[in-house]
Every structure is written in C-alpha cells, then in structure tokens.
Amino acid sequence: MGRLVMKFGGTSVANIDRIRNVARHVKREVDAGHDVAVVVSAMAGKTNELVDWCRDASPMHDAREYDAVVASGEQVTSGLLAIVLQGMGIQARSWQGWQIPIKTSDAHASARILEIDGSEIVHRFKDRKEVAVIAGFQGINPQTNRITTLGRGGSDTSAVAIAAALRADRCDIYTDVDGVYTTDPRVVPKARRLDKIAFEDMLELASLGAKVLQVRSVELGMVHNMPVFVRSSFDKPEDIDPHGTPPGTLICSEEEIMESHVVTGIAFTKDEAQISLRQIEDKPGVAAAIFGPLADANINVDMIVQNVSEDGKTTDLTFTVPAADYNRARETITAAKGKIGYIRLDSATDVSKVSVIGSGMRSHAGVAAKAFKALSERNINIRAITTSEIKFSVLIDAAYTELAVRTLHTLYGLDQT
C-alpha cells in the first residue's frame, strides 16, 4: 500500500463524461489499497474564459479580484469529481486551497506556495479511507486571507507541492499526451516519448516553452526529490494494472538515468519580442542606461546581442523581452532615449525562440555549431543566440518555427525510427 497524488489537467476533466473517466482512474488506485489525493484543473477552456471576463470587465483590474474569479474553475471540477466518486461508493471530499490551507505568497496571479498543512487529509486517509479531491492552481495568503493563484498551468505545481506535503510515494500527472516527448508531439509527429528525463533537463524544457509541466512543479519535484510521472488520462482506466508500469515518462534525478544522450529535447516559444537599438555611441555605461530602467519596470530581459553598427563606429544592441511586456518595454526605452543615445529603435513581435536542451552538452563541444550550419542550409536567419551549460537558444522569424524544430530534431537523432 502506498500514497499517491493524481493530477488531472483541463482536457482530462473537460466534461462530465471525462470526469467519470477520471473517477474510474481514481477507483483503480483506491481499490489497489492506496491513499489517494487528487488534484484537478478547471475544465478545458474555462480558465481562458474567466481571464477574458476579467479583461472585459476592466483592462486594469485588481489582481486580487482576478484571482477570486479565475480560481473558481477549479472549485467546480473538485466538487463535481467528489460527487461522481461518492456516486461510485468511494468516500471523497473536495478541498479548496484555503480549506487545507495551501499558504502562498501574496504575489497575485503568480503566487508561490509557502506551506501546506496536510495533517487533516492524512488523518482522513487513516480514519475513513477518504479520497481528497483538491482544487489545483489556488491557495490563500495568510496575511490578507485572500485567494491567490499560482500562474497559468499552476495545477501541476499544486500537485507536486501536495505530494511533498503528504509524503506521497509518487505524483502522477495525467494529461492529454502519454508522456514527455523529445519535442511537442503535436508539432513534430516524429517526436519520441522519453521513458525517463532528469529534473534538470525537464526544468529547461519547461522554462523554454514545453508547457506539459509548469516550471515550478519541476523545481519542487527536484527540491523534494519527488518522482513525477507524466501519463495519459485517455488510456482505459480498467485496462491498467495499478502495480505495473504504464506508458509514460518518469521525471527523476540524473543518477537514475542509465542511457544518456547529448541532446534530450527541443522546446520553442512564441512568447518573446525583439527590440533592437541602432547606432548607440560605444561608451561605458550604455548597457546600464538600457537595462537599468527595464529592471526598474520589472521587465525580464532574456537574450542580449551586441554588435558593431553598419557605420563601423557605433554599436547596435538587440534584446528580447516577454511578448506581454513588449509595449511597456518600448515605452521604457523611448523614455530613456536621451540617456541611452541611440538613433533608431527597431522591433519585432513575430519572432520565436527555439531551444536545444541536454545535460550531455556539458561534456560535448560543437553541439550548437552543428545547429547553426543546419539552420543556415535551410535559409533560416538567426537574430540572436544564447547559450548555457546545458542548452542553447536561437531567435528566428516565427514563420520558420516548425521547420527549425523539425530540422534540429532530425539533426540530433531524436526522430522516432
């Protein structure tokens, strides 16, 4: 007998039939003798609708009220799943973040989990064999007593944090694909499912665009050394042996991975925008004059490239910011134009960042160079590059995203054979 956290994403609870299907997955594990806590997302599309309603109500809405609104999607699915489970004769109770409580920071819309008191849930496991059905994505700030949410995709983080708090043996993330692939299988049909992936590689994949897991859920898994298993909710619940190993991907520590490849996977995102400042006078203090005001405005700068301008005397500086901050970044730079002293500002929002990830890169040289050659052979222009020990990213025209991802996927031998 063990203790399991089972998380189901939006598509897995998209309607009552799917919720019934989820309940059958839960029943299987309960029947196998496990203590079970289930974490649910809102029905597919619901959170988007709630976000749109807030924007419609007022573009400059209060972040605390935004959280009050968007947290409601998970409240509905947790109650519905508890009702269905009870109808199947399984003891079940729904829990909202504040009822547990899941204490978070007060950074509304992107709050961090600080502490979870799992004692009552564990007590009920022991006393009544009761399944806890927990609303994902939400918590409460203990100082203000207000509902908070954890950022889009945050139910993954709820699940891993709850698994750690309950000292679960494993956290299963049920979703609409049967594991983590070498790249998004919806974009590259030749993508290959990984049996295992190291926390570090998964962290990079997630933060560079693979939305299969929220970044913070991977961080928490790593910190608590909690095995996280990504699997499909669409496999027939009754066909699965609760003691066997179903198809899926285990996210675990590097030591547990026997087979190692130089490149693990490829991620991409269209969520960045490029700003280029042309003909800046080449003198000390210019970078501070540009990036200081952006930092003060809380705008994260990602890629930075500096090169000599066409005239050979001045400097051009290109950087990227999150697409959501693009307008603010432009305004911030324009306001600081006098101090920076550039001649022209060019910008582009139709760009995408393609990233190649692999902890094996630490011990291999020339991995990125191969990519630059392959992309140039396809006539894909690289606007900016960043590298780190275990990944590199290129910024390209958005129209070439799929071609670039497919090219690199083949180049590094990731295609399914």
Ligand code: ADP
């Ligand atoms: P959920 O609603 O269950 O949380 P998400 O839509 O957030 O599901 O995440 C699952 C999706 O992530 C998949 O449908 C897939 O398109 C996408 N995805 C992106 N990159 C990858 C990858 N490397 N492996 C698997 N899925 C990926």
Ligand code: ASP
């Ligand atoms: N429902 C939330 C969202 O769509 C949280 C989640 O699904 O993980 O972002």
Ligand code: MG
């Ligand atoms: Mg998700």
